[in-house]
Amino acid sequence: ETDLSADDSDIRIRIEDLQKTFANGTVIAAENIDLDIEDDDFVVLLGPSGCGKTTTLRCIAGLEEPDSGTIFIDDEDVTYKKPKDHNLAFVFQQIALFPHMSVRRNIRFGLDMNTDLSSKEKRERVEEVADLLGIRDLLDRSPSALSGGQQQRVSLGRAMVMEPAAFLLDEPFSALDANLRDQMQTEIKKLHQSLGTAMVFVTHDQEEAMTLGNKIVVMNDGQIQQIGSPYEIYNEPTSKFVAEFIGSPSTNMFDCMVQAGKEGVTLRSDTFELHLDERRADAFDGMDGNSVTLGIRPEYLEVDASDPLFEATVDVIEPQGKSDAVHLSVGDVGIVASVTQGRIGRNRERTSIAFDRDELWVFDESGSRLL
Ligand code: ATP
Numbered sequence: 001e002t003d004l005s006a007d008d009s010d011i012r013i014r015i016e017d018l019q020k021t022f023a024n025g026t027v028i029a030a031e032n033i034d035l036d037i038e039d040d041d042f043v044v045l046l047g048p049s050g051c052g053k054t055t056t057l058r059c060i061a062g063l064e065e066p067d068s069g070t071i072f073i074d075d076e077d078v079t080y081k082k083p084k085d086h087n088l089a090f091v092f093q094q095i096a097l098f099p100h101m102s103v104r105r106n107i108r109f110g111l112d113m114n115t116d117l118s119s120k121e122k123r124e125r126v127e128e129v130a131d132l133l134g135i136r137d138l139l140d141r142s143p144s145a146l147s148g149g150q151q152q153r154v155s156l157g158r159a160m161v162m163e164p165a166a167f168l169l170d171e172p173f174s175a176l177d178a179n180l181r182d183q184m185q186t187e188i189k190k191l192h193q194s195l196g197t198a199m200v201f202v203t204h205d206q207e208e209a210m211t212l213g214n215k216i217v218v219m220n221d222g223q224i225q226q227i228g229s230p231y232e233i234y235n236e237p238t239s240k241f242v243a244e245f246i247g248s249p250s251t252n253m254f255d256c257m258v259q260a261g262k263e264g265v266t267l268r269s270d271t272f273e274l275h276l277d278e279r280r281a282d283a284f285d286g287m288d289g290n291s292v293t294l295g296i297r298p299e300y301l302e303v304d305a306s307d308p309l310f311e312a313t314v315d316v317i318e319p320q321g322k323s324d325a326v327h328l329s330v331g332d333v334g335i336v337a338s339v340t341q342g343r344i345g346r347n348r349e350r351t352s353i354a355f356d357r358d359e360l361w362v363f364d365e366s367g368s369r370l371l
Contacts, residue, residue: 011072012166012198013037013060018069020055025067028222029055033069035217035227037166042192043200044213048245052222053202057168060200062086073165084114089159093171095151097143097158104130104139107157114162129160132191149180156191166198174203185211206246210234218242240367243295249325249336251295256362260288267294267362271330272309274355276371283362283371292370295361298325298338305354314348328353 018033030052037043045053058064060071062083071079078086097106104126111122130136133153143151152172159167169188173181189212192199203209209216210230218225218233218241226233226242237243243251256267256274265281267274274294276284284292303326312328312335319341326337326344328351337353344351362371 010038011036012039012041012074013200014070014072014075015056015060016070016072018056018059018071019067020052020059020064021067030059030066030222032223035224037198037200037215039196039198041198041215042189042213043198043215043217044209045200045202045217045219046206046209046213046245047204047219047225049204051219053204053219054170055222056219057090057170057200057202060086061088061090061168063090087162087165089162089164089167091152091155091159091167091169091172093174095148095155095175097151097154099143101143102139103135103141103143103146103154103157106143106154107139107161110158110162125161126157129157132160132194133157133187147180148176149184152176152184153187156188160195164197166200169199169201171203172201173208174205181208188212207248210246218245220245237361238369240293240295240363240369243361243363243369247297249298249338251297251361252301252335254294254333256292256294258284258287258290258292260284267292269294271333274309274357276357280371287364287370291365293363295363296355296359298336299323300356300359301335301337302354302356303337303339303344303351305352308352308354310353311350312353313350314344317344317346326351 015033015035018030020030021028033056045056047053055064059066062078062081066079070077073086107126107129108122111117111125127136130139133156135150135153135157138146138150143154146154173184176184185208201212214229215227216230216233217227220241226238233242233246237246244253254269256269259266259268260281264278265276265284267276310330312330315327315329318325322341323338324341324344326339328335328337361369364370
């Protein structure tokens with residue numbers, strides 16, 4: 001989607017048609033990557049292992065030379081420039097603090113190496129950053145005397161003192177336990193709001209992506225599948241891949257055959273026949289006899305339906321707080337419905353299923369969304 005209010009001057013980082021291969025071109029790690037990043041963007045690169053997130057981030061940082069394409073930072077082409085000329089801060093999953101230096105010296109390190117600031121200026125900047133991160137009282141400790149979360153805050157502090165054009169973060173919280181991770185997610189989001197500096201964050205965890213990003217870049221096989229807000233990628237996926245990858249429990253998918261006639265379209269699967277009215281038949285123009293996939297999120301499966309499409313066997317029920325995930329089977333197809341807590345009792349064996357017809361998606365054989 002394009003933001004019409006954005007003129008080029010708002011763009012901090014621009015990636016144009018980036019391509020990067022490895023192993024003499026046999027492994028395509030990233031291709032056709034186009035992305036604009038503004039200061040108030042919290043961009044999350046999201047996708048399964050090996051989809052090219054880290055490679056893209058490393059190209060932005062100048063740690064990797066692309067095969068082709070251009071990276072602009074503040075309108076300057078930095079594609080083949082050294083990492084330090086990119087003026088970006090990189091925070092890794094592995095925390096790499098200097099063990100023999102105090103927290104204060106760890107944070108100050110980049111300033112000592114790369115700037116001519118006076119001691120007073122450096123001290124002030126370190127303390128300002130420590131205040132923002134809530135680690136002021138840890139400044140004189142050694143890194144070994146810190147918890148994992150505190151250490152990761154110090155890593156962030158080291159990045160922040162350099163006042164970079166943007167922060168690049170590669171799974172920075174994945175080694176932390178769940179509670180600490182939640183806490184750090186809230187903190188990084190607050191930090192982004194108060195600093196107003198762009199963040200580009202890599203994760204394979206869709207919940208983390210939804211929590212953090214205003215702009216989520218879903219990747220698969222080295223390519224961008226979709227760019228959108230958390231709401232857009234959840235509610236309006238443009239492909240089968242995104243519909244399946246985003247959301248937990250995952251979107252139910254049914255293989256169907258299109259039967260197009262005068263009175264609209266019927267989608268035929270092994271388990272049901274679903275008639276779509278004329279209003280929606282247009283999407284299937286010329287597709288009579290084609291294979292498609294119908295997708296529907298667990299919350300839009302109706303259980304105990306009065307006008308059912310088919311019957312299903314209740315396998316297991318997983319309480320998820322406000323709702324229960326009810327796993328069902330129809331023949332050898334597994335499906336899942338998300339229902340109000342306790343709606344389906346523990347001893348229930350069968351239920352009847354219908355779809356909320358306003359909320360279903362249909363994908364063609366290439367995985368593109370038709371409806
Ligand atoms: P993960 O979440 O597992 O880190 P990722 O999405 O970050 O995955 P990349 O690390 O960018 O994916 O890797 C993309 C592809 O490029 C993978 O197939 C990977 O094996 C390959 N690759 C990455 N770096 C190299 C390299 N230095 N040499 C050869 N192949 C590489």
